[in-house]
Amino acid sequence: MNKFVINDDKSKLNINLIHSFLTNSYWAKGRSLEKVELSIQNSDCYGIYLGENQIGFARIVTDLVTIAYLLDVFILEEHRGKGFAKKLLAAIFENPKYNTVQKWKLASRDAQSLYAKFGFTPVTSHKNQMEKVKNPS
Numbered sequence: 208m209n210k211f212v213i214n215d216d217k218s219k220l221n222i223n224l225i226h227s228f229l230t231n232s233y234w235a236k237g238r239s240l241e242k243v244e245l246s247i248q249n250s251d252c253y254g255i256y257l258g259e260n261q262i263g264f265a266r267i268v269t270d271l272v273t274i275a276y277l278l279d280v281f282i283l284e285e286h287r288g289k290g291f292a293k294k295l296l297a298a299i300f301e302n303p304k305y306n307t308v309q310k311w312k313l314a315s316r317d318a319q320s321l322y323a324k325f326g327f328t329p330v331t332s333h334k335n336q337m338e339k340v341k342n343p344s
Contacts, residue, residue: 215254
């Protein structure tokens with residue numbers, strides 16, 4: 208595997224790359240650059256880099272106690288299948304900052320097997336869960 212770096216330094220994030228990927232994804236289609244910038248500003252964010260080039264991203268919304276929500280995780284298409292997603296997720300879940308988080312949540316329609324390797328399981332009962340959706344993008 209090529210030499211890679213993972214960090215949570217927001218100043219190193221390639222916002223245009225992140226926006227370009229997200230706005231074309233099934234979960235954030237059409238999300239504006241301004242909304243991407245605001246979401247990054249108000250979240251913990253991780254980039255994965257090969258040299259100076261960002262190849263992936265993940266973001267976490269959390270109170271560091273009761274809940275953490277993992278969102279906007281991606282590895283660029285040309286770098287998939289090389290273990291970078293596992294390395295990115297491992298760096299996040301091994302960060303002692305999140306040791307006190309009681310519950311992690313995420314939504315994915317195509318990467319359940321990846322997340323299962325990190326202990327995620329399908330939600331078996333939706334009876335008590337509710338949501339309010341104003342504008343999904």
